[in-house]
Amino acid sequence: MQSLNSQFDLLGRLIDATEVRHRVISNNLANVNTPNYQRMDIEFEQQLAKELARPSDPRGHPSIRAQPEMILTPGLTSRADGNNVDIDREIGQLNKNAMMQQTYVQLLSTYLEQMKLAIQG
Template sequence: MKLFDQTMNTLEQSLNYATKRNAVITNNIANVDTPNYKSQDVVFKHALNDEISKLETKRTHPKHIPFLEDNEPFRTITKKNTLYNHNQNNVDMDKEMSDLAKNQIYYRSLIDRMNGKLSNLQTVIRGGR
């Protein structure tokens, strides 16, 4: 018997994504004045799978780690194709602050949804009271 439905699993994965994205954005903000620092972002794996599938990879031994297996549905990428500062740094502070605010709203909405699901479970356990 499953105690939680697929919604809780999706919420958990979404919270993991939002947490990772928050860490990456705050790292970008912290390195805004670091010379040669390249900003990073968190993207969903399916966006990368199209590009990765074009690469030819081959496992020559059964003990080699498979190339595409990963438990997280997202990855951290480094943005190398832009340049905003004279010190070779590409962190756009306005964009990072905007992304941070959006991510915090997203995270809070996920927490509210999860609290609602757990509140429903608590109501059922108490017999509807």
């Protein structure tokens, strides 16, 4: 079982990653009409999954070091101006990311409330 510290750390990293992804998506939207602009995203979840699959440290805590990395999104079709940003896709990704962040914040809030209740008795 993960300790509360590792759960807080995990949720904190997930919230941080959604904040970075929000900035990247906003940048994509700001550049939707910029010639030759290529869509960016972040890679985080795959790194995190690999870290969580590794054995824990000697105390049984998973070592979470994953950081969001900006990447060009491969395989997208570019328009005639060389730009490959699809505004509908970006708005959908922005909404999905906002829901993920809201979920992580709510989980963190629930953990904190449980801790508060446990301390108060």
